[in-house]
Amino acid sequence: MTDHTTATLPRRAEFEQHALRGRFNAAFFRMLDPVLERSLGPHKRAVFGELPSEVVELGSGAGANLRYLRPRSVLTAIEPNHAMQAPLEEAAREHGVRLDLRDRMAEDTGLPDDSADTVISSLVLCTVTDPAAVLAEVRRILRPGGTYRFVEHVVAPEGTATRVAQRVLRRPWAWTWTFEGCSCERDLEGALRAAGFAHLEIERYRVRTPFLPFNTHIAGIATA
Template sequence: MTETNTTTANTTTTNTTNAPTTEFELHSGRGRFNAAFFRAMGPYLERSLRRRKQRVFAGLPGEVVEIGSGVGANLGYLPAGSTLIAIEPNRYMHAALRAAARRDGVQLDLRERMAEQTGLPDRSVDTVISSLVLCSVQDPAAVLAEIRRVLRPGGTFRFVEHVVAKSGTPTRAAQRLFRRPWAWTFEGCSCERDLEQSLRTAGFESVAVEHYRVHTPFLPFNTQIAGTAQA
């Protein structure tokens, strides 16, 4: 889609053009911890989320943009031979992401950028996906505006995210209790965001959302939404 400058493997390229003005504050300790955590916990989290991901990510096209690709948890939902434009600012995730792309036969266009500024042209893609990402971006409204900007008319943003629980519930109390250590550990991740409201006020033509709950020891994480927003 745009020129790439550095080839890292047969299935991987890294784009370094048009460097963003917003900087990702990469912490060497937490960055490495999160890369290791999601490599180790990926299979467990995937078992909790697979049914929703299978529905939301069904029939993905041959080229997909993903914000916060992490260590490649969603590569298995892309058709073999397809291209993933991966927006991932944590470079400690990159080695595992490249390995996952090789394993799944996906051409990886890896961009070390923040989701608020993807560097992609206006109305240039049909599909953007995310999972467990909007909780940790600096500015969810700016990220959703960026997704709308790069989607072609009729294109879709498909998402699986954890969200704030209802007031008065034990999960909501846990989210309040753990919000500071949770955010510090997981690089700014908030367990208190009303992402459905953010999606419904972001200017998409339509938004379909399913609420559900997973059952894990990570109580602040257990209230979830999945769905599709159409540009």
């Protein structure tokens, strides 16, 4: 007897598209770009300096990090938010960057094993469903010796005013819903240290903004 049973493949996770929220975030982050650049620019320049001509970026958004790529570079952009994609394409044309746009989640980029020399992200790991899964995916697609370069906001130390503000902000649903799942309480430094990279350099710092829960950050380079 022939067995015609077909194995069921696991369903790929999909981004929850929301027309109003998506358009708001695309407009909000384009408008806020000069403010964020003043706060985060020195740290981005430290870790995104001298990027190679081919880069993978998780959560490229509206293209805030295109300014750090060389003209004629190729950016493989993992960006599932449809509202961000048209601004990203426009920004890539303005910066002279060739865009390979992938409508995928950071947990499942669809890229081959050992296929990237450099992966970057900024203000992304706070929003993903499973940071550990994303970091495992980064390690999978990086070639040995390749680097993951990141600028992310993180949980503040216990007993600080910032930590209290983060805990208070966690309770209302509006922040998380509005900013695509953003959490101010993630120990992303701990997640990076547990991810199994061969070498990890991390700088801790604060930015000064009216958004107190957002003010604790890390930037660094993880080597596969």
